Amino acid sequence: MIVPDWVDKVDPCDANCPSREMLDLIGDRWSLLLLLVIAQGVHRNGALKRRVGGISQKMLTQTLRALEANGLVERRDFMTVPPHVEYHLTPLGASLGPALTPLFEWIEMRFGDVLAARAEFAGREAA
């Protein structure tokens, strides 16, 4: 079997391994989505909410706060009335993008295979 190189680079069995914590951070339903649309140039609360259909105001605020707290997005409050707030990627947040590209490409390329495997597995179970 081919063992990829990444197997030696992290020890996920160590509960202190940062990968555990980072996967908790970006592994939820909305974080990566928000990172993506902010990178696409959508910066304001209302616009984000409309663009990411299905997200509640609560989860939007909560997720943005978490991303801000971890230095991935920057919140700019213009202190005007009516309120005007903008969210932008920090350099750190922007650097995460390229790291995710291969994963999204894998999903695009291999999702068909996953669906096929799923169908084949379901068929085997039924038999």
Added chain:
Amino acid sequence: MIVPDWVDKVDPCDANCPSREMLDLIGDRWSLLLLLVIAQGVHRNGALKRRVGGISQKMLTQTLRALEANGLVERRDFMTVPPHVEYHLTPLGASLGPALTPLFEWIEMRFGDVLAARAEFAGREAA
């Protein structure tokens, strides 16, 4: 701001986008960990359980079934008594490894920055 290339490749706002579903699959607490240790050459139920400290038998079985159902691992039951079962990566599962490498590398390289940002943010909040 630099817009990475991946922003145009997927539309995560579309609920039908496979990325939503795949992130559900690998975004949980154990899937990536199990993929990793299986890639490292640990193949049997008991060995996996000992290696991934903290996982319960239930979640181990449940996660392995999910990975099997999606064609990422193969379950080989030797039909012996006492039971002997081995789990191996399928070619599809093995192909996921390289797609994750940049992400893990990003975590390794940038986790310090995240911690620093977190500390700085906590300090700002307290003030």
Added chain:
DNA sequence: TTCGGCAGTTACCTACAGGTGCGTACTTCA
């Protein structure tokens, strides 16, 4: 003068992820 948009906050509720503990059927070793 009332309504909608701005960017939230708070309280409350539900569903599910995940943990604990027990049972199964068999074998080998002490």
Added chain:
DNA sequence: TGAAGTACGCACCTGTAGGTAACTGCCGAA
């Protein structure tokens, strides 16, 4: 004779992720 390892399945319980609804204060437009 019984303890431990092998690979589970099932029932029950809890924590929390995430959703809903109602509220704030201010403005401009109809």
